[in-house]
Amino acid sequence: MIVILKGNTTPESVDSLVGNLKSFGLDVHISRGNLHTVLGLIGDTGKIDIDQIKMLNFVEDVKRIQEPYKNANRKFHPDDSIIRVGDAQIGGKTMTVIAGPCSVESEEQIITVARAVKASGAQLLRGGAFKPRTSPYAFQGLREEGIKLLLKAKKDTGLPIVTEIMDLSQLELFNEVDVIQVGARNMQNFELLKQLGHTQKPILLKRGLANTYQELLMSAEYIMAFGNENVILCERGVRTFESYTRNTLDISAVPVLKKLSHLPVIVDPSHAVGIAEFVPPLAMAAISAGAAGLLIEVHNNPACARCDGMQSLTPEKFATLMRRLKKLETALLED
């Protein structure tokens, strides 16, 4: 971190600030010029509050040089992280596809879809048991029962399962769940993130609707700082002025997050765009941009899905997409 002091700062002010900064365990290097004095801080500046230093009337500006996240930072962990889940892995050279219905509705439904997506090549099964719904009057998911049905589908197909947690109090129900999803609305539910940091479960962390890359990485840092390194980042669209699509898929998130972090980055085109016919081109784009995998909604009867039917692919369309994705992957790997 660099602190730029105004030209007319008194030596007393400099000394006082330097002393204060050293009390945080930092080394402070002073560069004096005619025009400005510049302090270079060495050490762990993560605890320094930039805004507070900016408030001092002799401070011209403060500039963070290091990112405020360490565990998630590629600088300190140059190799890609690979998260292993059963036989699957997320983050390696080949893409991983997580597919399934938005919400678990019945044993028949989830097993039918699970078999179909497995047949097409999906490596993990997704399905919502606890559903965050804007309206208190909308279907809230089968909840505990939904998790039981997912576990039956896992037993039937061997696919590891991914499902969303909405509150800490539900955590004990997730013992046999393979990957715990934290939804966009909970990306900054910091108490939840802390507790997930105390487990060793892989966490699929979705970017919030209006959260920056850095905020997403800071939320990953919450989980990692408490001991759980198994975090998967997921871009699922941000909110913009454009209302034709449900959200706006920020495809640049893929290469940017991969540069900033070693964590695997996957993309959820279904929630991003919200309209089934646009899911395949966006899925193709995500893999071409370097995503480690995809999260795709598939439903055996989209028109009757209890939520988000509009964005679900039929098993047939999913199979076609998987064939195209595999060709694409081959072409990209040859390179």
Added chain:
Amino acid sequence: MIVILKGNTTPESVDSLVGNLKSFGLDVHISRGNLHTVLGLIGDTGKIDIDQIKMLNFVEDVKRIQEPYKNANRKFHPDDSIIRVGDAQIGGKTMTVIAGPCSVESEEQIITVARAVKASGAQLLRGGAFKPRTSPYAFQGLREEGIKLLLKAKKDTGLPIVTEIMDLSQLELFNEVDVIQVGARNMQNFELLKQLGHTQKPILLKRGLANTYQELLMSAEYIMAFGNENVILCERGVRTFESYTRNTLDISAVPVLKKLSHLPVIVDPSHAVGIAEFVPPLAMAAISAGAAGLLIEVHNNPACARCDGMQSLTPEKFATLMRRLKKLETALLED
């Protein structure tokens, strides 16, 4: 709700859809024209999922006529709701000011600030005990101890207290808290909202950074649907492309929310703009636009505040603002 069918829809399709809609307990009125057939649905359409109906290939469009919220809706509750908290009330003809530091730091600090804001005319004391911070390495609040200190300040000054809950597991610590704040990041933490609906505590519900008016009202509806009618809506800025200010205060939220809902609407200019010198003009604007009150950060030593110092007013500047606000209020009431 109105469902517009395409011109060439077969009678069988119409019958099937009508039957399906009636199974939700709705009356369906059919208007047949040369060009389109239009279904008018009467009854509680809150449970109908618009997106699912839109997916039917013979449906041209679906249009919700009624808002999806009932308890929060002014149409069914024309008079302004007034939330009483101790001697204070929020939502009546006169403005209510909630003031205090971003976070509780020490007994001396909170009592000093509490006395100062009371002397200037604030009716409630705010202070953060549990602090949502972007970084896991930043100060997370005094937590349980912070609530104890707030209660001491309440005892000392008689001011009712407002403080933020971050997770359901903290709820029992809030027994003596007068108003429970739900922060912007938790506006769609639906499990939390449901549980708060089972209390009778006044809930100060902040609008999320990228949430629409309707989503804010739906979150209020979550609380109200479970039995707690004491909800205060709070506009605190939304996220836009403009980065000079912390967020962009959406002043239109005040008259719009007042039109749509009977719940009191207050404004937090401190978090919205993030820079102390701009808080007074925005506070004045909020009251002129019809806000029922304000949430303002005041700190006895902003340059040393452990969070958000940049946006805190000193007690002196707060006193000046309160004098101007009272003159403004008088002028507006005369009208």
Added chain:
Amino acid sequence: MIVILKGNTTPESVDSLVGNLKSFGLDVHISRGNLHTVLGLIGDTGKIDIDQIKMLNFVEDVKRIQEPYKNANRKFHPDDSIIRVGDAQIGGKTMTVIAGPCSVESEEQIITVARAVKASGAQLLRGGAFKPRTSPYAFQGLREEGIKLLLKAKKDTGLPIVTEIMDLSQLELFNEVDVIQVGARNMQNFELLKQLGHTQKPILLKRGLANTYQELLMSAEYIMAFGNENVILCERGVRTFESYTRNTLDISAVPVLKKLSHLPVIVDPSHAVGIAEFVPPLAMAAISAGAAGLLIEVHNNPACARCDGMQSLTPEKFATLMRRLKKLETALLED
């Protein structure tokens, strides 16, 4: 401007960059520390392209200390600018209200409205002759004929007139127009701004839908750099995810722009919110936040207005608003 070099920068690289910077006529002060070397640039850094310097591989960061605008900058012109237009002035202690229909439709219409708004206390008349419409099939304004009708209304009432230019080729038709408006869509039509800089006409410059404060000030700078100092800034709402209102009025723009610039700042609540019933509370808010004036749409028959009827006040509602605004102004001035 401050350039922070990486710690391992060679003396040759430093010399080469310093030489390059001096060739722009800048003084360069070098501060050498153990950790970083920092260059402080003195002089007119407006021509330096930050991005290019950032590309050098030994540059850690570049930080602009001075704003890139000079003529519009309050630092070099501490007193408020006052723009005089006939008997009216914009930017003084008292508010100035510019009112009239969105578009000029007929002689009777514009004269009726002009008389009505004058009677209520408006100091200038607005009316669109050239209309920027999203659709090529929508009414495009009476164009040259519209300007003639505005001049008739000016003759009849004595009110100076404000109307929008859409292209340089129209400039000669604006000889007798008192204030030339540059609409939000043309805020960065730089060729137009340059030519307006060669006139001495007051220019009402509207902020673009997604333009920052700095970009607005840079567009003002375009006009001023070519010799025309008579620029009025206008906040008219920015585009966000909220679609209930037409745009989102950024009320913070008022105090922020007033801090950064000496130019008068007015607000157009009609275009910002797009719904007539919300115009009065937003107009009140704008004046309370410190705006120098308002731009308000008034139409004698909003339901038949050829554009933007939904956001126009009737003359009666405008009269009521003006009475309230004057009371408000009195209360604010007493202070």
Added chain:
Amino acid sequence: MIVILKGNTTPESVDSLVGNLKSFGLDVHISRGNLHTVLGLIGDTGKIDIDQIKMLNFVEDVKRIQEPYKNANRKFHPDDSIIRVGDAQIGGKTMTVIAGPCSVESEEQIITVARAVKASGAQLLRGGAFKPRTSPYAFQGLREEGIKLLLKAKKDTGLPIVTEIMDLSQLELFNEVDVIQVGARNMQNFELLKQLGHTQKPILLKRGLANTYQELLMSAEYIMAFGNENVILCERGVRTFESYTRNTLDISAVPVLKKLSHLPVIVDPSHAVGIAEFVPPLAMAAISAGAAGLLIEVHNNPACARCDGMQSLTPEKFATLMRRLKKLETALLED
């Protein structure tokens, strides 16, 4: 268009509105139900102002069924349009790459880059002569001289040229230019669009920073309505809260615009992301999403580029990207 009337609308009101609508040359079909009366309008509803009808107190809602654009609409022109420019074509089965420097700086520079991009397989040469710059003090382009240099590069390489117009007054200088670019800031410069509609030049129309898909198509409609069908749509990033990248590339624009319109859709990843290292993955993503082509900045010496050096590829990196794009294209075409 469908107009939904409130249940208690009097027959007189219905008659009056129907009469009014018929005066626009529309057929009006009336569907009377117990609950609502619904009017279905047949004919060219492009001239009907929805907002004005909504203002009538007996109107519940108005719903546009048809898109307000006709010439650009795929419904009336199911086949993809192909724009031919010299030997190149934009919109066919194979991708078209337009490459070159942000701005033309010298004869040597433009010819060097032109030869390099041609060698790598680019089909058209881009280069800015008139440069829209936020600051009046920044380099504004070589202007007329820049166009002359582009024509020399065209003569040298045979590549057709694409360059931006900023104002109508420049039009005569564009006689020998092959494709005229309308920049994002001028997307709603309607007078310019109209005049370009009177030429037969291919127009590369960039989406504005905060413009919707429909607004982009309406701007294309302006050009087409005046007789010029040769419009190429270009997605180049929209403005969001994320500031790490210059803008946010809206990759969904590709499949959505292709569904709505028959016009070719290309992508400019350079301006969208603003950082050279992220251009290749976004270019790959764009082609995978179905884009007809790319607009890519290439500069022989990015660190010395007079504008936008940060986002320019070197000729070497461009050559590598082109090799990867061709492999990708082959894999996609096999499908």
